[in-house]
Amino acid sequence: xxFKATLAIAAASILALALSQAPVPETSGSYIVQGSTSExxxxxxxxxxxxxxxxxxxxxxxxxxxxxxxxxxxxxxxxVASLFPNAEVETASYTQYGDLYVDYPRVLGADELHAQGxxxxxxxVAVVDSGLNTPRSMERDLNGNDxxxxxxxxxxxxxGSKVTDKYGHGTHITSIILDTHEAQDDxxxxxxxxxxxxxxxxxxxxxxxxxxxxxxxxxxxxxxxxKDRYGIRVVNLSFSAKAQSHYWDDPINQAxxxxxxxxxxxxxxxxxxxxxxxxIGVPG
Numbered sequence: 001x002x003f004k005a006t007l008a009i010a011a012a013s014i015l016a017l018a019l020s021q022a023p024v025p026e027t028s029g030s031y032i033v034q035g036s037t038s039e040x041x042x043x044x045x046x047x048x049x050x051x052x053x054x055x056x057x058x059x060x061x062x063x064x065x066x067x068x069x070x071x072x073x074x075x076x077x078x079x080v081a082s083l084f085p086n087a088e089v090e091t092a093s094y095t096q097y098g099d100l101y102v103d104y105p106r107v108l109g110a111d112e113l114h115a116q117g118x119x120x121x122x123x124x125v126a127v128v129d130s131g132l133n134t135p136r137s138m139e140r141d142l143n144g145n146d147x148x149x150x151x152x153x154x155x156x157x158x159x160g161s162k163v164t165d166k167y168g169h170g171t172h173i174t175s176i177i178l179d180t181h182e183a184q185d186d187x188x189x190x191x192x193x194x195x196x197x198x199x200x201x202x203x204x205x206x207x208x209x210x211x212x213x214x215x216x217x218x219x220x221x222x223x224x225x226x227k228d229r230y231g232i233r234v235v236n237l238s239f240s241a242k243a244q245s246h247y248w249d250d251p252i253n254q255a256x257x258x259x260x261x262x263x264x265x266x267x268x269x270x271x272x273x274x275x276x277x278x279x280i281g282v283p284g
Contacts (some may be wrong), residue, residue: 022211027068029087032213032251034061035079044079053215054157058214063214064282084251089204089211089241091130091169092269092281095253103191104176110193113162123151125177126223126235128216129170132161132201136177137192145200147178149230154204154219155211166207173238174199199207200230211239213251220255224262235264240271240281247282256283 038055041062045052048070054063063086066074072079074080101150105111113119118144122167132138134148141147145247165171178199179192204219205211223235237256247253256266271281 008012009046011127015250028065029071030212030214031064031066031071032059032084032086032217033063033064033066033074033080034059034084034251035081036060036081036218038062041080043059044074044077047079048073049079050074054218056214056251056255057252058217058220058224058258061217061251076191082144082249084213084249085244087241087244089213089216089239089252091167091205091209091211092238092240092272093258102282103189105193107115108193111189114129114189114195119190120197122231123194123197123233124200124231125194126200126202126230126232127170127174127177128154128172128202128204128219128223128235129165129173129239130167130205130207131165131170131203132174133168133171134162135175137180138174140180141196141198142190143196147196148201152200152201152219152222152226152228154215154222155206157218159222163201163203165203167271169205169209169238170201170203170246173236174201195261198231200226200232201243213241214251217255220252224255224259226264227264231266233263235259235281236265237266237268240269241284243282244281250282253283 032180033041035044037060038057042052045062050070051065052062053065073085107186108189139148152159153163177193178197179193181191202219202222204215222233229248259266268283273279
């Protein structure tokens with residue numbers, strides 16, 4: 001018995017020693033790497049053997065998978081302007097009130113504009129969200145004209161004829177903007193804020209409502225590059241991410257500021273947390 005116990009202790013000691021001397025496996029993560037240009041950022045990542053997984057030209061960045069060692073080498077080399085985690089982003093959904101009817105135009109005073117004939121005609125709104133299902137009240141304006149001009153899937157980086165919305169949030173938000181149904185209060189003309197506006201749908205969230213920084217920024221990049229083609233004058237961003245930096249350093253905020261500079265009006269949510277400090281999400 002003593003002999004067996006001694007062997008067991010010796011074996012355990014040898015195993016512990018072997019484990020203590022074994023190399024610790026490297027962890028890796030997805031990062032947004034910003035340089036003076038996207039090409040410069042890509043060259044810096046290639047120099048440390050990182051894996052490039054995407055490009056975000058709107059903010060001179062690329063998306064890369066980096067190990068801890070590669071990340072440290074990039075930061076020490078001084079070849080990049082910033083390195084930011086490719087963090088998760090959430091749609092600003094809230095379901096406490098279920099199917100409660102809300103007369104959005106009347107709440108915000110848009111019904112007075114409708115009465116003057118101001119209904120969004122000639123304006124295209126880009127909705128960056130979870131996609132769009134298209135009932136007739138959104139497919140056509142008050143005159144029966146097609147007004148869904150384009151669909152872009154920023155998750156798959158693909159332009160197509162449809163971007164379905166299995167999560168439903170994007171359809172909900174777009175209906176608030178475009179709905180041509182008459183309001184239920186028998187006073188307000190329409191239940192949509194801009195029932196004559198046109199729209200483009202940009203899918204930046206998966207079918208479960210989850211998104212990432214690179215999806216959102218790729219979508220904003222597409223909006224910037226196609227604003228003149230589709231007459232995009234407004235972009236709606238009903239989502240938020242946890243603030244991790246000064247607002248001017250955050251990659252999503254940088255992309256939003258590029259849209260401002262291009263003359264696009266950006267409408268964004270504050271998120272559904274609060275009212276404590278640091279509870280307004282990015283880009284709100």
